[in-house]
Amino acid sequence: MAKYLLKRILFSLFALIVVTGIVMVLVYTYTNRNDLLKSDDNWKKRSGNEQKLYEYTVFQRYGYLEFVDYTTFLKTKYLETEGESYTQNEDYKKAKNAISDSATFQDYPDVAEFIDKYYGEGYDFVYMPVLKYASGKEKAGGGAILLAVNEKSVWNRLWDYITGFITFESKYDVEDENLTDRYIRWEDDPYSKLPALVGSGTKHKYLIYFDSRFPFIHQNLIKINLGISSVTYKNQEITDVINTPTGDMKVVTVQYPTQLGTDQYTETSIDFHSVTYNNAGVSDSDRAIFTDNYTVYSYQKKGLTMLENSFIIGFIATVIAYLMGLPFGIFMSRHKDGLADKTGNFYIIFMMSVPSLAYIFLFATIGTTLFGFPYKFATSTTKIGGYILPVICLALPGLGNVMRWIRRYMIDQMNADYVKFAKAEGLSEQEIFSGHIFPNAMVYLMQGLPGSILGCLTGAIITERVFAVPGVGGLLTTAIDSKDNGIIIACTVFYTFLTILSIILGDLLLSRYDPRVSLTDGKGGGR
């Protein structure tokens, strides 16, 4: 079994990488990147070569390519030798103007150096000659431009992504020469009254710590990097975005590190466990609060993170769907064609055919007018009030689904030969039902169970939008709309991972539940 599992996992990893690679190819090669320019006023306002250069800037921002401008190369080179006043240097000025002559520029020493350097690194080159009118006057934005451009190949992209996927913190992370005392050690944490793993020279100060937030023990040692967003959450890592609590700031009475040991307290929301190193120099106001150089902080917040919100709503809805759906569906199957069955079927067909937005609105109206549930998540005055309507609206179609399938499987089983045989043998209805029919019918649902639960992590797009729940549901669709390539890749990896995990767990659960199923090669057990 262990060998089987290992094979499965390796193959799944391979599949994950292939899927990521395919999506990268689709996103970076086969989508029309000129759509980005259509709505960009800055592009419209430029002309000539400057406009083309701006296009490269935009594409670089979105991750399609990397480019180096010849003038940037010159700047780095002359800054080293000439210092800050390099712009006055005669050689610099001549080198800068060298590219204006389209016939001879390639031979000019600085240009040749530039070309050699980047050709060696696999870049292509783009040259834009000076643009002039017939009269000789230079057109607006018509100066000569030389660029080294690297359209990342999918292999490089994939490799960079895989190698950057997991990062570890080390005590040499901080590049501050003045920091000499670097360590990672266990210390007593004044904020949790428990020990904590503290680093000096690491990016985060608290590497392992305890606090009152689920799951009560937290770590900063290992970080998973799904991707950096370029549009919807500019320059932010997606894993951080979906793991930030979404509630109000939580004000607590604590002591600043500078106040520890005194009897002074302050009311603040600063989360002292979140501090990271300040490379730029500690200001006076920082000194009033912190005793070391770890002064960059986040706030403590109430509420759940985006991921948790989506999961909670989905999970409770799934639980309700199964807890209510199974009994109803079984009841319907045992009283087939009766009134209960007809009502149940009506409900199932209603949920299947009515568009989600319509029934969400229907139940929302019923909920707000008859029961007084809060409509928008943010306007709820209680902690759980905002969850009620989203959970109900998500549970109802799930309920219909479970009812439909368990009823079908049950009826199938009830018509099987072995039931007639068991009746002939003299087993009672109840025994047949609970010992044979029901377990057999559940086999089919078992395999899908992990999928339903893990699928809650992807969030419900429409429900979250209508009730303004801060969740991860809309992440992928918004990203596709705004061409946020970082999020698209991140979501693909995440969803693929969930799918693969669900399938593996589903198979394992099935093999556990049904002794006839054996995953390993062999003759199969049971009957």
Next chain:
Amino acid sequence: MNAKKILSIILAMAMVLGLAACGKTEQPEGPVINTETEQTADTTTTEPEATEAPEVVRPESYERYDDEELYMEIFGKFYDYEQAGLAADDFDEALLLYARAEAELLGTYAVNPLYTYEAGYAISSLAPNTGAYYMGAGSSSVENCVAADRLITAEDREALLALWEASLTSDDEYDPKAYLEEHGYGIKTDLVGVFGSIPTTLDRCLTFESKDYSYLDPTNLTLVDHDYKGKLYGKCAESWDVSDDGLTYTFNIRKGINWYTSEGTAYAELTANDWVAGFRHLCDAQYGYEAYLLSVEGVFDYAYAGGSWEDVGIKALDDYTLQITFTEEDDAFLDYASNSFYPICDSWFLAHGGAYGVEEYAAAATSGNYTYADSSNVASQVYCGPYYFNKITSGSEIKYIKNKNYYDADSVLIDTLDYVYDDGSVVTQLYQDVLNGTYYTMGLSADDGTLQMAKEDGTFDKYAYVDEGIGANYLMLLNLNRGTYVLENGGASSVAKNGDEAKQIDYQLAITNKNFRKALMTAFDKMAFVSVAMGEDLAAINIKNIYTPYELCRLSKDVTDENGNSFTEGTPYGDIVQFYADELGLDIDLQDETNGWFNPEVAKEALEAAKEELGDAVTWPIHIDCISMLGYAPYIASTTAYKELIEGVLGSENVVVDVIDTDNWDDFLAAAWLFTDGESCGTDIFWDIAWGPEYANPWNDLNAFDPYGSGYMPKFFGLF
């Protein structure tokens, strides 16, 4: 593993490899320099058609006219007056010259303003002209909002607007708060509204869409700002000096302004150095704002050509003095300073992973250590404006709290601003919430049914007013110097003219004849056309007959032009343009809500005059190509409408509109507007280009028509 499995793996790998290989560029032997050239300058010259001469000479073959000569012939007077306005010392005198330039521009009949960008009906509980004061400013100066506790009726709104207008020409203050309290309204101190998407970042320099930066502006401070009279006053800068030659601006920064965290604790004082840092960051980020600084010494080199920041003319002389040195005079600078330039807290920026320098910043921003101004974390930024962020949660809520230590805290009436997410799908709920005062404003639209709902229950009559939109107008433009008849992917972008030189020449001679263009533009029923696009309800309030917004600015004193015509203080720009248009005999009514250009009689007369002038040189009908996109309903509807309207008035024996259907976006875009020079324009007429001024100076709108490639518009005339 059996054979099937192996085969499927191989196939999968082959597919991935194949796709990857297609995406990878070929790497040839040595370094390859790909030269990207634009079309070389047009070296052909033909005698420009002289409209004064009685006889029109038909050329032997079709050749494009010289861009510059044709431009100067048709737009020369416009350009002269525009340049004269630029050179004028006094802004009011310049206004007269700009107005004249605009009249000349409209009088070429090569451009026809159509409709504005999203004007619509709205209901609101905000007093008019509080909040965003200035058209084109783009900022929502929400700190000056005066909000009633319920919707303001249409009559009260009109009364308030009258008070505002009166305050412009007298010394009276516009005090909406007093009026509202007298008339039984309460004043709200907590506003709740709706939003669609959170700002993508808290760094103002990285946002150029108003849906992004309008959320950041309440937390920021500009150097100067406009008050409700449109007059400039010092905000972050207490006062400022401009040197005599106009090249040096010195700002005295107000003392005692601090940067605050979201908890309201002071972090650092705001000094002139923070302003220098802000400008430098703006140049590093290169989101387009640096283009507003190009007349500052050294900025171009620093941003685009590897220059050093030492050479840039933005310096902090001391903690409270900011000096900016220009290489040429820039009248627009103070206007941009009221809505586009912001400081950043230098120490905070560096502490959160920031860096200065174009490449250094680009590298820092995409590294994992950059935590500055993350939109998902209000703790990642400090704020110096009247509000600071308390909460930003995507898909849920944005909340601001008033900064009690703001330097002008007394004039800020709203204590908390709360925006709740609404995706617009359940409109009836939203509508009810606006009526009962939960949300303070809402636009009424025919698309989502709110306009109909409002008309049915009487809300429309009682509360609705016209929300002007953002001031950018859609224009209809004629190609005067057609250069290409072929689409990008090879298809023909002309039905009649591709390959038929005779018809090309016919078109060329006709379109460069002013009377012919006049016929085309005055035969055009704008109201019917715009109604096709947006329905009759909205057509009336969206229609435009003048290019620069009518009320863009007003004269601040009495002025007389060189011909002795005098204008009084307070005259809006549009009135002046109308005056000159009448003088030129244009027969155009520039007021909104009228079908101001449409006049079938005049059109037919102009057509006859054109026929006389062109004589035998031209064979009728003239074919006009109109680009469209298969399957894209808005374009199909509007091109069909145009064809019917024009041929209906002028007759298809005189003018035939050929609708060119492209079947893919690449072809369409390349022919319609994504081309870079006039020769590549692949259509004879196009109307999906919008342009609007960014600040209250008509030159900002008119310069879009500047020649030699510095203006965006001439390429749609086929020029430059």
